[in-house]
Amino acid sequence: MLPDPHSLSGPLDPAPEAGWTDAPPRMGFFTDTSVCIGCKACEVACKEWNDVPGSGLDLLGMSYDNTGALTANSWRHVAFVEQPRPAGTQDPPGRTGGPEFLGMPGAQPPGRVGGAEGRTDFRWLMMSDVCKHCTHAACLDVCPTGSLFRTEFGTVVVQEDICNGCGYCISACPYGVIDQRKGDGRAWKCTLCYDRIGAGNVPACAQACPTESIQYGPLDELRERAAARVATLHERGVPEARLYGHDPADGVGGDGAFFLLLDEPEVYGLPPDPVVTTRDLPKMWKRAGVAALAMAAAAVAAFVGGSS
Template identity: 80%
Template sequence: MLPDPNSLYGPLDPAPDAGYENAPPRMGFFTDTSVCIGCKACEVACKEWNGVPENGLDLLGMSYDNTGALTANSWRHVAFIEQPRPAGHGASLTDVLGAPADAGPTRPVDAGPTRPVDADPIRPVDAGAGPQFLGMPGAQPPGRGTGVEERTDFRWLMMSDVCKHCTHAACLDVCPTGSLFRTEFGTVVVQEDICNGCGYCISACPYGVIDQRKDDGRAWKCTLCYDRLGAGMTPACAQACPTESIQYGPLDELRERAAARVETLHDRGVPEARLYGHDPNDGVGGDGAFFLLLDEPEVYGLPPDPVVTTRDLPKMWKRAGLAALAMAAATVAAFVGGSS
């Protein structure tokens, strides 16, 4: 059984714990992978707003994905996972969740993702009984409606991954320069002008998110668009997402919305839907960026049971201190004994 980080560090509300008085609500991301279409608009928006270097045209040889992982030059990464459709899912997800006519009035197909016209723009995935998966690769392959037979033997899983902005962030524990800091919104940011390139944060991250650029060795990762948050704006990736798979807002509200979404999917015949990183009692105290997944975390390249990698530091320092005292006592004893 994994240790509860709250039992090691005490209950934590990140921003007040970092010293912010009258901190605003903790903000974060809820990424609903069930409506991700793999367009990579989030990746492009992130790069454009934050000045992140491009990745080039390397398609990696094994995937339609051209970024492959979260790196110093990819703060958002859309994973493309092709897999056989799970047993019991012979019908397409569109068929499981209803035909387009069930959603009421919709926008033209070529105008973007189909959704109810009068849906709440903040919560489109919970609006009505419409086909929540319309447009998802593998649910409605190219050619549907043109006489081409629909494929039902495989599916695409798309996931826009990002820094998790952990409640108990090990990267903060090990940074020797203060380059990494907790913001008033509960997020974790790297100040590249203070980073000395030591790399401690890279090995400390339980998700393998942080990376160094080869040209200067400094650490880089998602800032959750800290500059935009301070101006009351939505992070660039969430602003650009056409299906609103990436949702931004107060973390408590996002968790409620996510739980309702999972319940809806279960009711509609998608039992594998689950949340990842939402639980405040998990090994990192919950994430500021969490996900709705359609398969096991490992399928998406996520650790099944992440833990705070610095959880044993207090015990280690205590033991080191006791060992130092013992050595000092032994040295004094040897000196006194030798002089007598």
């Protein structure tokens, strides 16, 4: 069902909207980039559990990022952003001092970045990116085979066995998440480990994350936890901390996978104002229908007038 453009300003529980009765709480990811250490354990765990093929060694020349983006063969992508340190900023509690964030002793002193004592001229921004499992998912709207479906947990999954490789979902995604596999042609993306969460387990990436940067749970609880984390960082002198994708009033109705960022979304390769790409289709179809009726009426009038 295409989204009602007037409903995009309000919260929506997508599983009941999709027809699930007695649906469990909506589940999702909260990724706290302030404690991501770039270990790529999430990437490896995702590949191992979901049997995602490797992409080979790809030296992109982009810092230590060897995957580059979310693709059919990379359902998790850990971005490494190296930038000059903005004036007046410092590493958030948990980045240089991961043990501090986890409530353990042994936090490193401020200024020790990447193991280089006293280096304060640059900083790393790291983020494990993933499918956003949008509330209003354009990929679902355009799929002609029903390969994409909404689960009872509110997530979006591709059934690759009935995907015909048309690629409509790829152009419809406002985040550029979905991709076609070379030599295969079908669409692939994160399933939020539908098989694992259906059995009551944590998704592989969150299970493997050593710093709890990737957190999984009921979406409402994650949003509360994320707001508290941002407030804590602001109190500790990290005013640039902000949330991305958490707002049900945004252009996609809020994401099932949202993030705490330490800079503007564009720095991480995220669109600043994502909008469900199919939001105007109902209006377009209505106008097309009216135009078709007008043309049909004009044709009938011309035929009647010409025969009289």
